[in-house]
Amino acid sequence: KNQVEQSPQSLIILEGKNCTLQCNYTVSPFSNLRWYKQDTGRGPVSLTIMTFSENTKSNGRYTATLDADTKQSSLHITASQLSDSASYICVVSGHGGGTSYGKLTFGQGTILTVHP
Amino acid sequence: DAGVTQSPTHLIKTRGQHVTLRCSPISGHKSVSWYQQVLGQGPQFIFQYYEKEERGRGNFPDRFSARQFPNYSSELNVNALLLGDSALYLCASTSVSLEVPGLAENTGELFFGEGSRLTVL
Numbered sequence: 019k020n021q022v023e024q025s026p027q028s029l030i031i032l033e034g035k036n037c038t039l040q041c042n043y044t045v046s047p048f049s050n051l052r053w054y055k056q057d058t059g060r061g062p063v064s065l066t067i068m069t070f071s072e073n074t075k076s077n078g079r080y081t082a083t084l085d086a087d088t089k090q091s092s093l094h095i096t097a098s099q100l101s102d103s104a105s106y107i108c109v110v111s112g113h114g115g116g117t118s119y120g121k122l123t124f125g126q127g128t129i130l131t132v133h134p
Numbered sequence: 135d136a137g138v139t140q141s142p143t144h145l146i147k148t149r150g151q152h153v154t155l156r157c158s159p160i161s162g163h164k165s166v167s168w169y170q171q172v173l174g175q176g177p178q179f180i181f182q183y184y185e186k187e188e189r190g191r192g193n194f195p196d197r198f199s200a201r202q203f204p205n206y207s208s209e210l211n212v213n214a215l216l217l218g219d220s221a222l223y224l225c226a227s228t229s230v231s232l233e234v235p236g237l238a239e240n241t242g243e244l245f246f247g248e249g250s251r252l253t254v255l
Contacts, residue, residue, distance in 0.1 A: 022176075059222070059249070059251070060248050060249070061138070061224055061226075061247050061249050062177070062224070063246070064244065064245075067243070107176050107177075109176075122179060125176050126174070126175050126176045127175075127176055
């Protein structure tokens with residue numbers, strides 16, 4: 019069964035500090051991995067999309083890494099801000115030649131809280 | 135340009151009732167997908183529609199149904215509501231064609247709406 023596991027479940031850090039969120043997956047065959055940011059009560063917003071051949075991808079203060087061999091990804095947030103407080107969701111797409119998004123497997127998310 | 139819009143934003147129903155949720159995709163997007171997000175969990179795929187046809191269905195009972203209209207907007211219907219149907223229902227659209235096998239999965243950017251918060255009492 020395709021699964022995406024995220025850790026930690028929740029994290030509290032002080033403003034200005036860095037943090038790293040983890041994502042392990044068992045989706046196979048693998049197509050791509052996405053990180054989304056979801057503010058409380060809002061829809062998810064895409065941060066990065068990484069394909070099999072990409073090891074690192076940055077979007078401002080967000081840097082995602084991917085190790086397709088170990089099936090692990092991380093999202094590193096640099097110099098955190100209060101507005102970074104949100105749930106961060108890892109989403110893995112399986113490659114099956116299909117034409118739907120039914121093959122997306124979502125993690126349960128990591129809730130990040132940034133305190134002043 | 136307007137993003138994905140959903141309505142209503144919040145609603146309260148009682149067990150056994152029926153609910154209809156609506157979604158308007160970003161202009162030009164022909165694909166709409168629906169997700170259920172229970173509090174504390176990641177979204178779960180319910181349906182995907184492309185060019186008014188169902189292209190994917192998640193593991194949800196027949197009480198859940200959907201359709202897409204000629205203007206590419208979509209409705210999600212849930213009959214005989216249960217307490218467990220309480221969730222945030224998200225709609226997402228994409229501009230990527232679903233006619234090319236694998237293209238949507240490999241490259242498609244999903245744009246989510248703000249969701250409809252359903253509470254079943």
